[in-house]
Amino acid sequence: MGKLLCDPTAVAETFQTSSPTVTWREPNAATLEAVDLVDQTLTAAAGTTWDDVIGLEDQQRRHLSKLHAKGVLWKHPSEHGSSVVFRLSHGGDVSTDGNCLFTASQKAMAREVDARDLRKRTVKRFLEDLGSAKEEERQMINEVIKNMYSPDLRNGWGVHVVQEVKLLAKKDERVALDSAIEELVQLGMQRELVAESIYKERCIPVNDGSSWAKYMSISGSPDDEYDIVTLQYTEEGLLSVDENREGRAAAFGDDIAIECLATEFNREIYVVQAHGSDAMVDEDNCVFFLPHCPRSEICEPPFFLFMKGTGWCGAGADHYEPLIAHASSLVSSEKVALILGQ
Template identity: 75%
Template sequence: MGKLLCDSTTAVASSPAAVHWAEPNPAASAFEPVDLADSQILTASSGAAWDDVVGLEDQQRRHLQKLHARGVLWKHPDDRRDGGGRDEGDDAPKRSMVFRLSHGGEVSSDGNCLFTASQRAMSSARGVDARELRRRTVRRFLEDFGSASGEEKEAINDAIRHMYSPDLKSGWGIHVVQEVKLLAKKHDRVSLDSGIEELLQLGMQRELAAESIYKERCIPVNDGPSWAKYMSISGSPDDEYDIVTLQYTEEGLLSVDENREGHAAAFGDDIAIECLATEFKREIFVVQAHGSDAMVDEENCVFFLPHRPRSEICEPPFFLFMKGTGWCGAGADHYEPLIAHPSSVVSHEKVALVL
């Protein structure tokens, strides 16, 4: 699960994924050219790849089937810079690739779906489990954040505060409910409960007492170091912290999710996706599909949100899928894997989309 803006142009301009901490290396990448004629060719019919995927409206399914049938063209960064790198009449540059996208199957909605889906979507991640991908994501973030300038760090801190410690005096024109994330050390649970009990003895309501103690004694997720602690949480007993979530409406406190069993995991966000892209030196495209109640027509119900590494690109991209029935996902903050089949069948002039 994650936090992605639903307007593609806004997402690139405003989301944390657009906060680059280092300029991409303009040097030629180490990506090995691929001869598409030797690539695996998908032999299944174009509809079969999406016919059995649950939770899709007809217009979403038709559009995804068209993308699968015609393919999407990914241009290598070197080809983008040199205008294609070919003379008129040449075939598509070998460094660029056409992909047919099929659904990679369901993954558990346990908060680890970004990392589970990424592991399935990346051929280079064989033998690496979701927990290890989470660890590598956090490690990459800490290394890059540590080398960032003061101005860059503040921009990232601002983005993190906006997502996890929002200003509860504003934002209600967009959100009905806003969440504040706090980190409670597992071994502090007894003392936290004692503090709550003391306030209850003074006559305070249970949720207000819990809110007061958690805000006073827990760590808010409002900067780079606290984000790294938060994003390390996989819902495992081995986690150092538990996630506590305070939910607010414009009228005040709505609920307190104390997560007493410690099963809640940190949902992957745009920052985590960019860190994954940087760690593996490949672009990640989140493919969002929205339904008819999102007030979009069939041609615009599917769009691709790019997350680029903060370094050279050395491998082809991989793709993640989010499906929803309403604007801003309508709860569709759940990642699923897409399998990208390299294709030599589709001409680059006839592809459904150029990325």
């Protein structure tokens, strides 16, 4: 599952701000003739036609089929960069276990890399870039993280009906946490209110770069150092406490993670959102391409991820699926369905 901001430019603007003190990665030897294009062509059989993809409305199917038939044009941003036309097909379902950003990315890139390894590389990239950033930039990033995972519950209700606060509980402290909660419950206090109080007092809030790295490292595995605890609130107060006692919850990929993945592989990542009629958009505007640019020189073609939007608030759905990008021979820009970057 994933989480996109209502304003998708917020993180992009924060993470793409360059400064002389940032140690940018040197481009690797890859070129736009990289093997990924060949690999993705060979995996064409894995792609699914849009008529076979479940959960889409007719207007979404028609628009996505048009994109596939005509293709989308991508041009390398350098002055003399080459152009490629991609025909996008659905890459199949991936598990909804919270790791879908990384599983879908692995399939979309057609690389022999484990989804869990992608998560680790994403966190490592984030920490390295954060460590080389200016103090002002770090503060901006911390503010974005705080707004996403430790929001000010006095605000935001004009956009959200429910807001979540994420906390990190160390696995080896769960017994002590449970004992503290049970002790107060035995005194007659309401369990959810007690749990809220204990977790907020003893757990780590996800409100800065350091805690985000700990949070994004969680894959729902017994090997994780932390468990995710989620407090849900409405404008009236506490709604529920997800204690995640079995420790199976994984950290959903967000815009920051996508930016880090883009940087790690020196390529743009486009999240393609297909919104239905409940988003109050017409057929010509029901598909959005949201770009995530690397903080390094672009050395390879982009890859694409898919989200089935269910509404405009919160930018739609919360599950990433892979798109298979089939490279086609270049046609005139007038004949393609869309020119990326315009």
